[in-house]
Amino acid sequence: MNILPHTYTRLANEAIRAAQAAGDLPDFTPPELEIKPSKRAEQGDYNVAVMPLAKLAKRKPLEIAEAVAKHIMAVDSVGKVEVAPPGYINFFINEDWLRAQTEQIIAEGDDLFALALGDGQRAQVEFVSANPTGPLTVGRSRGAVVGDTMARLLEAAGYSVQREYYFNNAGAQMRVLGNSLRTRYLEALGQSVEIPDKADKSKPFYHGDYLKDLGQQLAAERGDALTGEDWQPFKAYGEQYIFEMIRSSLQRIDITHDNFFNENSLYESETVWKVLADLEARGYVYRAVAAEGDEQADAPDELPADQAVATAETNGKGEAVWFRSTQFGDDKDRVMVKSSGEPTYTLPDIAYHVDKLERGFDVLINVLGADHAAQWKVVQYGLRALDQDGDKLNVILMQLVKLLRDGKEVRMSTRMGEFETLDDLVEQTSADAVRYFLLARDHNSHLNFDLDLAVKQSNENPVYYIQYAHVRCAGIFREAALRGVTDEDADLSLLGEAELRFLRKAFELGEVIELSVRNFEPHRIAFYALELANVFHPIFDGVRVLHSEVPPEVARARLRFYRAAQIVFRRTLRLMGMSSPDHM
RNA sequence: GCCCCCAUAGCUCAGUGGAUAGAGUGUCGCCCUCCGGAGGCGAAGGCCCAGGUUCGAGUCCUGGUGGGGGCACCA
Structure with a gap:
């Protein structure tokens, strides 16, 4: 088109x-x-x-x-x-031309405005990427919806798209998960256990109810067979269970990843060490106790005694391996390998993106929360240091979601077990509403998700207004079939000003897809959908088909028009991962 | 203290340096006997402040003010 x-x-x-x-x-x-x-x-x-x-x-x-x-x-x-x-x-x-395009819209159908911008290039969208420690939070859900919609738009624009989920199942977080589940398991067996206080940060523990449930399930399945085990089997069990949970939550809003990439594979393939050696060979790495030029990096004497001890324990005083990221514009150099010999997350992160580029993608898109703003820059510096094309890496950096209930902010923490999950949102509203609300915001804007409003409003919100347009089209065809009216051999020159208004708007879909893809702004489609519905409904009010005063040939042309309109709505809804109901 | 993001209608938000800034929602008024009532028409109501760049600024730059996030040998 x-x-x-x-x-x-x-x-x-x-x-x-x-x-x-x-x-x-x-x-x-x-x-x-x-x-x-x-x-x-x-x-x-x-x-x-x-x-x-x-x-x-x-x-x-x-x-x-x-x-x-x-x-x-x-x-x-x-x-x-x-x-x-x-x-x-x-x-x-040219309005005659535009009227005639009705046929073109119908011919393109579900592929309406499939573009050749991507020209078969390979794009990868990495999104969600939550470690398997708990259900998906509202913030992660925003990333899920934005990432998947971006992928759909890229596909529409002619890219071959892979959806990837990156995770780490080896860190301290996962040990805490294993220990937390172990505690819940013992609790379920009736043993007396100590549940750490939520406020006590020195005793990390996942407090969410999902681990209580899982502990009980485990106790029911295995009895006391696991009482002698340490955290590890619990971690393995918890990880598997939580991944299932996450996957099925995503599926409820029609999101499926093509590939789950385990950070650990970067160690198994030794990519991590190759990347480090490569950086070193290029002179971007040094060993030191503190970053170069950072004179007050260690001044433990100025710290209170208890903190000084903690610092000595966790930091050590040994040499770490640093990446000279300041040469690429960073505020400070970054540690790649701790003095303990263990890499920080930065090194595998760079290695991961080297791997992505080696897999031959032309465009990489990461959907991240604003709290990762500094981190992805370091990855890009790393790619540049390795002479890779860091510009292929694009980031949709989302501002955080603020959840409101009773007009007040709901503070959320996975570890505290205090959060609304994606499932909660879907249950309280609907999959379509969740997708729309989480999409309909510029990624640079904070998103206020008002739970009361989303629930209460579900009868009068934009989601239904948009879908209702599709329903109305479907309704006409039901009625037309009963009355034996068809749109075959329609004379489209009989379409009037009102129909032209809609066709003009319909033609903007191509521009919306293009701008969304070019600027990595998937939210545009959500606003477009609402505009399209806004144009449609007044037209529907006046442009009748099965009305006694409408001549048969006009009815035929209008019916043809509504067939095209229905296709535009179905395509638009599909691009947002939403359903196109025939009844409401 | 340093870095990033935001500030547009009562509220929630769109807006590609171009002509007279748009939706949803809320408020008020009105309309609809034939495919709609999760509908239609209308009204009131707005670019945080101060400079600057430009033929032209909601949009770009500088400085304020207010809000959010980030500044680990955590991920």
């Missing part, structure tokens, strides 16, 4: 050169102009300002616009071209 502003942009730029060739404009090297959608009907459907050319051409903008407009070639999709002061060229869509 044609992306109109592309066509118009090409026409405008060709016209400038044609005007120069004809002597209507002086010779100068013109910058590429870009046609943009108009805000008002009298300004055409798309327009461009030629003011930037005024200095180069040494002419008044209006004269330039007139000279350019004169040379714009006639093509099917352009109705007329007008010039407006102080220097705009306004393009009006």
Whole structure:
């Protein structure tokens, strides 16, 4: 399907050169102009300002616009071209052409506006990537929805997309999980156990109810067979169970990953050490007690005694291996290998992205929470240090989700067991509502998820307004079938102004997909869907099909139009991972 | 203290350097006997402050103010 502003942009730029060739404009090297959608009907459907050319051409903008407009070639999709002061060229869509596009929309069906931007390139979206320590939180859910929608849009734009989930099942977190589950298991067996206080940070423990449930399940299945075991079998059991939980939660909102990547495999393949050696060979690594140039890195004397002890224990005073990330613009160098000999998460993180690039992806997208803002930069510095194309790595950095209940913020912590899960949200609203609400926000904006509103509002929120448009289309076809009315051999020239308004909006879908993909802004589709519904409903009110005063040939044309409209809504909803109901 | 993000209608938020800044929701008023009531029409109501760049700034830059996040040999 044609992306109109592309066509118009090409026409405008060709016209400038044609005007120069004809002597209507002086010779100068013109910058590429870009046609943009108009805000008002009298300004055409798309327009461009030629003011930037005024200095180069040494002419008044209006004269330039007139000279350019004169040379714009006639093509099917352009109705007329007008010039407006102080220097705009306004393009009006050819309405006959637009009416005829109804057939094109129907022909494309579920592949409506499949673009060739990606040209078969391989893209990878990494998202969710939560370690298996508990159910998915609301914040992770936002990343899940944003990541999956981004993947759908990339597919629509012609990329071959892989959805990946990165996890670590070996760290201290997982040991805490194993120990926590062990405690719950013993508790379930009736043994007296000590549950650490939630506020006591020196005794890490996962307090969530899901581990109580799991402990009981384990006790029921295995009796007291595991009482002699340490944390490890519990960790293994918990990990497996929690991954199942996460997977099924994601499935409820129609999200499936193609690949689960275990951080540990980077050690098994020794990629981690190869990357470190490579960095060292390139001179970006040094061994030191503190970062170079950091004079007050160790001043334990100034710390209170108890903290000084803790620092000595956890930090040691030995040499660590540092990455000279400051050479790439970082605030400070980063530790890659602790003095204990154990890598920090930064080293495998860089190795992981080296691995991704080695797997041949052309575009990498990571969906991360804002708390990882500093971290991904280090990864990019690492890639650059290794002479890899760090620019292939793109990040959708989401601001955090604030959950509101009774107008108050709900503080959340997985470890405290205090959080709303993705499942909670789905149960309280619906999968469609969760997807829409978590998507319909710019990633740079904080997202306030008001639970009361989401629950209470479910009868009058945008989700239903959008889906209702699809329902209404389906309804007409049900009724038409009963009355024996069909849309075969429709004369589309009978479509009126109202239908054209919708077709114009429908044509913006291609631009929305393109902008979403180009700027990694999947939220655009959510706002577009609402705009589309806003255009649709008033039209539906007036443009009737099965009405006694509507002549049969008009009814036929309108029915054809609603078939196309239904396809646009289904496609749009599908791109958001939402259902397209026929009844409500 | 340093770094990043945000500030637009009562509330929640869109807005690609271009012409007269848009939705949803809330409030108020009105409409609909035939495929709709989870509907339609209308009204009131807004770019945090101060400079700057530009032919043109909600959008870019600088400095404030207010809010969120990050600044580990944790992940």
